[in-house]
Amino acid sequence: MLLDVPFSSEKLSRYLADKFEAKQVSITDIHALSGGAIQENWSLNLQIDGGKYDGVQKWVLRKDAPSCVSVSNSRVMEFAVLSHAFANGVSAPTPICLCEDEQVIGSAFFIMEAMAGQAQAHKLVRSPAFAHGSPALARQLGTEMARLHKSLPTAELAQRLGQPKPNPQAHILSQMRGYLDLLGATQPVLEFALNWLEDRMDIWQTGTEPVLCHRDFRAGNFLIEAEKMTALLDWEFAGFSDSHEDIGWLCARCWRFGNDHLSVGGLAPFAPFREAYEMASGQTINLPALGCWQVMAEIRWAVIALQQARRNDSGQEPALQLALSGQMVAEMEYHMLSLINEIEEDRWQDFRA
Amino acid sequence: MTEVKNKNKNTDDMRILAGLAAAIEAEFNTHLANNLPPEQNFRKSMMRRALNILRQNLANADSPEDKLALATGQSCAELATSLRTGEHKLPDSALLQRHLLEYVKAKLVITNPNFLAQQEARQK
Numbered sequence: 001m002l003l004d005v006p007f008s009s010e011k012l013s014r015y016l017a018d019k020f021e022a023k024q025v026s027i028t029d030i031h032a033l034s035g036g037a038i039q040e041n042w043s044l045n046l047q048i049d050g051g052k053y054d055g056v057q058k059w060v061l062r063k064d065a066p067s068c069v070s071v072s073n074s075r076v077m078e079f080a081v082l083s084h085a086f087a088n089g090v091s092a093p094t095p096i097c098l099c100e101d102e103q104v105i106g107s108a109f110f111i112m113e114a115m116a117g118q119a120q121a122h123k124l125v126r127s128p129a130f131a132h133g134s135p136a137l138a139r140q141l142g143t144e145m146a147r148l149h150k151s152l153p154t155a156e157l158a159q160r161l162g163q164p165k166p167n168p169q170a171h172i173l174s175q176m177r178g179y180l181d182l183l184g185a186t187q188p189v190l191e192f193a194l195n196w197l198e199d200r201m202d203i204w205q206t207g208t209e210p211v212l213c214h215r216d217f218r219a220g221n222f223l224i225e226a227e228k229m230t231a232l233l234d235w236e237f238a239g240f241s242d243s244h245e246d247i248g249w250l251c252a253r254c255w256r257f258g259n260d261h262l263s264v265g266g267l268a269p270f271a272p273f274r275e276a277y278e279m280a281s282g283q284t285i286n287l288p289a290l291g292c293w294q295v296m297a298e299i300r301w302a303v304i305a306l307q308q309a310r311r312n313d314s315g316q317e318p319a320l321q322l323a324l325s326g327q328m329v330a331e332m333e334y335h336m337l338s339l340i341n342e343i344e345e346d347r348w349q350d351f352r353a
Numbered sequence: 354m355t356e357v358k359n360k361n362k363n364t365d366d367m368r369i370l371a372g373l374a375a376a377i378e379a380e381f382n383t384h385l386a387n388n389l390p391p392e393q394n395f396r397k398s399m400m401r402r403a404l405n406i407l408r409q410n411l412a413n414a415d416s417p418e419d420k421l422a423l424a425t426g427q428s429c430a431e432l433a434t435s436l437r438t439g440e441h442k443l444p445d446s447a448l449l450q451r452h453l454l455e456y457v458k459a460k461l462v463i464t465n466p467n468f469l470a471q472q473e474a475r476q477k
Contacts, residue, residue, distance in 0.1 A: 034395055177437070186429055188421070189453050191436035260475060319397045326404055330460035331468055337454050338476065 005030055005042070007105035012061075012244075015104045016111075019097055022051035033060065039236060040065050043114060053089075059096060063109035065317065073236050076100060079110040080157050081238040084212075088151035090144055093231050115231040117223025124224055125259040125266040133261075134227045138268035139227060141222075141250065142276030149211040149243045149281055164240035165209035172241075172296060173198055179303050183310055189333040193299050196340055198294055204292035207282065210310040215248045218255040219265030247285060248293025249275070252352065253335040254301050263350050270351050287351055291343050294350070298336040300328045364414070371411040378404045409463040417459035424452045 009027045017025040029045035042061040064075060073081070079098040086092045093112035100108045114159055118124055130137075154162065166169040173194055180187060197204060215237035223230045249255070251263045251270065259266030264273045274285055309326025311317045342348040361368075381400060390396050418429040425432055435441040441449065461469035 051396070186433040188429060188432040189457060190434055191433050192453055195436060195439070201473065215420075320403055324399060324402060324406075327402075327464045330457050330464050333457045333468070334454075334461060334472055337457060338472070339449060341450065341454075 011104055015099065015101075015272055016046070016048075016097075017051075019099075020048065020051040020053050022054070025049075025051045026301075038223040039063065039234075044111070053096075059111050060114050061105075061111050062107055065106045074239065075108040075110055077160055078236045078238070081212075081235045082110075082112065084151065084157050085148055085214075085235065086183065088147060089232050090148050090151070091229055092235075093233065113195070115223050118232040119220060119223050121219035121255070121257045121266065123217065125217060125257045125262075129227055130259070130262070130267045133264075133269045134267060135269060135272040137224070137227050137229065138264050138270070138273040139262060139276040141268065142273040142278075142299035143280045144229065144232065145214075145217060145246055145250070145295075146277050146280030146283075148214060149246070149283075151212055153212055161212075161239055167205070168210055168241040168245065169197070169201060169204050169292075172245075172300070176296075176299055176303055177224065179307065183303075183306055185306055187302075187306075187329075189337065190299055190302055193295055193333075193336045193340065197295060197299075200292055201272055203288045206244060206286045206289045208242060211243050212238065212240040213243065213246045214238055215241065215245065218252070219250075219251050219257060219267055220255070226266075242293070243281070243283060244286060244289050244293045245296070248290050249297045249300075251290070251293050252301070253261065253295035253339070253350075254298055254328075255333050274351075290351065291293055291339065291348060295336050295339050298332040298339070302332040302336075305329050305332070367411050367414065371408065374404065374407045374411060378408065406464055409466070410425040413459075413463055417456050417463070420459050421452060424455065425449075 009030060013025045015025055016022070024047075026047040026049075027044060028047055031043050033041040033043050040063050042063070044059045044061055046053075046059065047056040048057055055190065062075065062078075076098060079095060082096045086095055090157070093115050096111040096113060097119075098108075098110040099105075102108060124130060127316055176190070176194060180190065214235065216234050217232065221234045222232045250265055253260065255264065256266030262268055263270040278284055305325040305328050308322045312319055312322035313326070339348065362474075377461070381404065386397055422428050425441075427435065432441060458469060
């Protein structure tokens with residue numbers, strides 16, 4: 001059971017015992033969780049004798065993969081954002097501890113409580129519960145997202161995340177072009193879509209103050225149980241941005257997993273999401289700007305997929321899952337060209353009632 | 354003449370590689386896939402997807418990049434660069450969009466023909 005673990009479980013046990021002043025920490029089961037092409041997640045079942053967490057515990061350890069993509073935050077930063085969100089009432093795993101000492105398992109890691117629920121979006125969209133979309137889930141997602149966007153980061157967290165960019169749209173355009181340059185990637189469709197967005201800056205910019213965004217808030221990154229989100233996961237991309245970036249990402253066509261008619265992650269309709277979000281945030285969703293963020297969502301996922309493929313192609317981290325990510329870029333390109341065409345011809349129906 | 358010879362050689366190479374890919378696929382499906390435990394289903398589906406892409410790639414003699422270059426008069430790299438600098442040669446954006454869409458569809462024929470079929474049906 002412990003044979004395939006690429007770090008010392010003894011060292012980890014000793015570290016946890018010291019950290020929580022326990023007499024002994026026994027790891028009764030440890031295994032890699034599926035998904036997470038960028039970070040590694042390990043399920044830990046523990047028997048803890050003494051101290052704050054005395055008893056049986058089910059936790060998740062999250063650490064860096066052997067190589068990472070340029071756009072992801074460090075584990076230290078991710079733990080800080082997770083802790084902030086949890087403290088502000090967002091449904092997220094209870095943060096347990098952060099370890100920056102690379103001697104323990106070879107890289108920084110943090111531990112959080114294991115939460116119940118299904119995250120695999122491909123399975124969720126095929127579930128009978130979501131065949132016609134769940135308005136209740138839509139409302140919950142709207143409320144949870146608004147809660148995060150309304151939360152005010154502490155000065156320390158804000159400093160760690162960096163000053164909010166006064167123009168998140170111009171910033172992300174420049175960031176994506178920079179990433180393409182770093183990859184040495186010649187991607188005419190992505191260049192075309194980036195130009196299209198740049199030409200529509202007056203529509204895309206909402207003039208709202210940047211807020212703390214999750215920036216990977218989508219089906220596949222939250223756990224669902226009985227049509228309710230139990231936890232929002234994977235805080236590695238969090239940062240300040242226009243609130244519409246999160247909404248556009250959640251509603252992007254690439255994250256509907258074939259359930260194209262359900263705009264909210266292929267699981268829920270948009271109208272109840274919008275109503276709940278606007279009520280909880282006090283902010284009106286700007287639909288034309290949201291269309292632009294949908295196009296950007298396709299571009300951003302395409303760039304991340306190219307970065308993931310590069311991890312494989314470079315020999316840094318040979319892995320079929322990473323190689324296949326690169327083969328998905330054409331799907332995002334199809335979505336971005338379709339969206340652009342529909343918006344230009346006034347046929348865009350994604351958020352119409 | 355040299356060009357024709359090279360093309361023939363490439364076609365022969367492609368045929369050999371396609372045969373090898375088909376053999377790997379048959380070996381995997383006949384002798385390995387059914388013996389894998391359920392927790393390996395994800396890996397199994399990744400293997401099948403990768404083999405499909407390989408097969409489609411080898412079956413398509415002209416690359417999507419070549420087709421795009423033929424349509425626009427610029428290589429893929431030149432077109433990307435000229436789009437970045439705002440100097441692309443095509444007379445209007447609508448024509449460029451059409452060429453790009455055809456290019457994307459040609460890539461999808463290789464990487465995910467089911468996705469393309471579903472999306473095309475949705476657009477109708």
